[in-house]
Amino acid sequence: MSSNRVKLILSYDGTDYCGWQKQTNASKPSIQETLEVALEKIFKTPIKCIASGRTDSGTHAQGQVVHFDAPKDPSRINFVRALEGILPGSIVTQSSEIVPKDFHSLLSAKAKTYRYRISTQSTGPTFLRRFCYWYPYPFDFKALQDLAPALEGRHDFKSFESVGTQVPNTVRTIYRARWIQKKPHLYYFEVTGNGFLKQMVRNLVGTQLYFMQKKRSRQDIIELLQARDRTQAAYAAPAQGLVLLRVYY
Amino acid sequence: MSSNRVKLILSYDGTDYCGWQKQTNASKPSIQETLEVALEKIFKTPIKCIASGRTDSGTHAQGQVVHFDAPKDPSRINFVRALEGILPGSIVTQSSEIVPKDFHSLLSAKAKTYRYRISTQSTGPTFLRRFCYWYPYPFDFKALQDLAPALEGRHDFKSFESVGTQVPNTVRTIYRARWIQKKPHLYYFEVTGNGFLKQMVRNLVGTQLYFMQKKRSRQDIIELLQARDRTQAAYAAPAQGLVLLRVYY
Numbered sequence: 429m430s431s432n433r434v435k436l437i438l439s440y441d442g443t444d445y446c447g448w449q450k451q452t453n454a455s456k457p458s459i460q461e462t463l464e465v466a467l468e469k470i471f472k473t474p475i476k477c478i479a480s481g482r483t484d485s486g487t488h489a490q491g492q493v494v495h496f497d498a499p500k501d502p503s504r505i506n507f508v509r510a511l512e513g514i515l516p517g518s519i520v521t522q523s524s525e526i527v528p529k530d531f532h533s534l535l536s537a538k539a540k541t542y543r544y545r546i547s548t549q550s551t552g553p554t555f556l557r558r559f560c561y562w563y564p565y566p567f568d569f570k571a572l573q574d575l576a577p578a579l580e581g582r583h584d585f586k587s588f589e590s591v592g593t594q595v596p597n598t599v600r601t602i603y604r605a606r607w608i609q610k611k612p613h614l615y616y617f618e619v620t621g622n623g624f625l626k627q628m629v630r631n632l633v634g635t636q637l638y639f640m641q642k643k644r645s646r647q648d649i650i651e652l653l654q655a656r657d658r659t660q661a662a663y664a665a666p667a668q669g670l671v672l673l674r675v676y677y
Numbered sequence: 678m679s680s681n682r683v684k685l686i687l688s689y690d691g692t693d694y695c696g697w698q699k700q701t702n703a704s705k706p707s708i709q710e711t712l713e714v715a716l717e718k719i720f721k722t723p724i725k726c727i728a729s730g731r732t733d734s735g736t737h738a739q740g741q742v743v744h745f746d747a748p749k750d751p752s753r754i755n756f757v758r759a760l761e762g763i764l765p766g767s768i769v770t771q772s773s774e775i776v777p778k779d780f781h782s783l784l785s786a787k788a789k790t791y792r793y794r795i796s797t798q799s800t801g802p803t804f805l806r807r808f809c810y811w812y813p814y815p816f817d818f819k820a821l822q823d824l825a826p827a828l829e830g831r832h833d834f835k836s837f838e839s840v841g842t843q844v845p846n847t848v849r850t851i852y853r854a855r856w857i858q859k860k861p862h863l864y865y866f867e868v869t870g871n872g873f874l875k876q877m878v879r880n881l882v883g884t885q886l887y888f889m890q891k892k893r894s895r896q897d898i899i900e901l902l903q904a905r906d907r908t909q910a911a912y913a914a915p916a917q918g919l920v921l922l923r924v925y926y
Contacts, residue, residue: 439803488804490804552769
């Protein structure tokens with residue numbers, strides 16, 4: 429018997445959601461429940477979806493990966509089209525694929541790439557405002573370019589974990605961390621790693637911006653990593669600048 | 678005595694507005710009333726704003742030009758910053774300038790440039806969905822490139838006027854009309870002219886798409902112009918694809 433496990437690649441505008449995960453008492457719906465309700469309409473029975481990881485409230489995805497087990501043969505259903513008719517325009521199924529039963533969107537993930545967008549223009553970004561952090565302050569691109577590579581490699585990222593979180597192992601490997609200038613006043617921080625702690629990318633961005641502002645060096649990043657102390661890092665950059673670009677398996 | 682007339686350049690995301698103009702019975706606010714309420718907060722007295730032209734409900738602007746007469750010396754007010762604190766993020770003042778009393782945003786306008794965005798990707802555009810027309814159908818860029826130049830020049834555009842509208846003179850000059858491929862599945866129609874009839878740009882786009890689909894030629898555009906009959910043109914392309922880029926004085 430062939431597998432009934434379906435892998436979806438989703439993009440979403442996270443602005444009007446409380447994040448991937450269902451939340452009790454949230455004033456906004458979650459991406460997860462919106463998708464599960466849509467799949468229930470297709471299958472007439474509740475469906476449980478598992479994503480490659482949570483995304484924060486207001487954070488976006490270009491290539492979030494989700495899997496679920498279909499209660500009947502999924503091979504004759506075009507999920508891209510079927511979900512398009514049910515989901516709001518802010519959640520789009522980019523592709524669907526039947527995968528072996530041992531594929532797991534969370535546990536099989538090998539790496540992820542995130543992008544964080546910063547607009548430095550003096551006036552508010554009208555069209556990109558849902559998808560960037562507006563930072564109309566002195567911005568030293570060269571300083572950031574110098575800081576980012578210090579994050580690469582296998583490190584204990586406890587200093588960049590969200591306050592109050594507790595995971596047993598905070599060691600992660602960052603394969604690549606780069607600042608890119610996309611347009612005169614638009615910058616991207618792009619980071620690929622084997623895993624990320626809660627709000628880690630936003631903390632990495634906030635800390636780099638703070639270090640840039642304080643003219644601190646690459647060596648200070650290394651010392652902050654060694655400190656393993658969240659209270660020494662700076663603020664988490666706002667959620668709306670962040671996009672989960674891709675998950676690797 | 679120096680002038681009290683202020684010229685503002687505004688950009689706005691028109692999605693959540695009923696257009697530039699105040700509408701009675703509209704379910705959404707207008708850009709105009711939102712701006713006038715903000716200026717009233719600054720001056721403590723009602724202010725009347727005049728734009729270079731109306732934009733339709735759902736249509737956007739990158740460089741809409743507006744003027745108003747300040748009830749007191751405007752030279753000490755930084756309107757960009759003052760309005761930033763009052764207006765929602767969907768309306769941004771890009772610049773302000775005190776202009777001579779004979780400047781008039783509508784009557785002094787010499788030309789305007791509009792851009793119309795079309796996404797032809799097979800799945801819905803998640804991040805650009807508020808700012809483009811999603812057209813996941815056969816798309817012949819070369820055919821469109823061939824059609825557009827037939828619109829250039831001084832013509833009677835009555836065939837491209839919105840049904841039911843009556844303006845005495847429907848002759849306008851289009852200086853430039855071009856299709857541009859911006860990305861693999863993203864196209865722009867850009868048009869500059871000395872003036873545009875109601876929904877004219879949307880009608881130009883809808884008609885070109887229809888002619889492309891029907892494999893009609895540049896000659897058919899010329900005949901449609903000569904017919905001076907709106908019922909022979911095709912549908913108006915949806916409002917959300919349109920952006921008023923710039924007004925020339």
